[in-house]
Amino acid sequence: xxxxxxxxxxxxxxxxxxxxxxxxxxxxxxxxxxxxxxxxxxxxxxxxxxxxxxxxxxxxxxxxxxxxxxxxxxxxxxxxxxxxxxxxxxxxxxxxxxxxxxxxxxxxxxxxxxxxxxxxxxxxxxxxxxxxxxxxxxxxxxxxxxxxxxxx
Numbered sequence: 001x002x003x004x005x006x007x008x009x010x011x012x013x014x015x016x017x018x019x020x021x022x023x024x025x026x027x028x029x030x031x032x033x034x035x036x037x038x039x040x041x042x043x044x045x046x047x048x049x050x051x052x053x054x055x056x057x058x059x060x061x062x063x064x065x066x067x068x069x070x071x072x073x074x075x076x077x078x079x080x081x082x083x084x085x086x087x088x089x090x091x092x093x094x095x096x097x098x099x100x101x102x103x104x105x106x107x108x109x110x111x112x113x114x115x116x117x118x119x120x121x122x123x124x125x126x127x128x129x130x131x132x133x134x135x136x137x138x139x140x141x142x143x144x145x146x147x148x149x150x151x152x
Contacts, residue, residue: 009081
């Protein structure tokens with residue numbers, strides 16, 4: 001019998017704009033802890049805004065989420081989703097990432113995220129966390145493009 005799965009998605013604001021080194025350290029820490037809890041997911045970071053989805057066994061997700069809520073790197077956490085799920089949306093990612101920060105690790109993670117989005121053209125309606133993440137990514141990238149074009 002398989003273990004029931006649970007997912008939580010939230011948005012929050014960074015306490016300050018993270019540079020690529022800080023974002024890399026956040027990812028390394030998250031990946032190390034998440035693997036011990038059986039939790040997978042993705043973290044999106046754009047212009048000081050986070051959106052994250054974590055998924056896995058209820059107990060592991062609860063421990064990871066408690067750690068997230070206590071983290072000092074962000075504030076204003078708003079929970080968007082907290083529910084059982086039938087399957088993982090990110091089974092191979094102990095913490096994937098999408099960001100506009102520049103570093104080899106972050107660029108590789110962002111490319112992986114964008115490949116995953118392009119391969120999932122028809123987003124499965126039964127995976128609401130993926131719908132939320134995709135909308136956040138699309139809108140934040142569009143807003144960033146508009147700001148860059150306005151400066152030109």
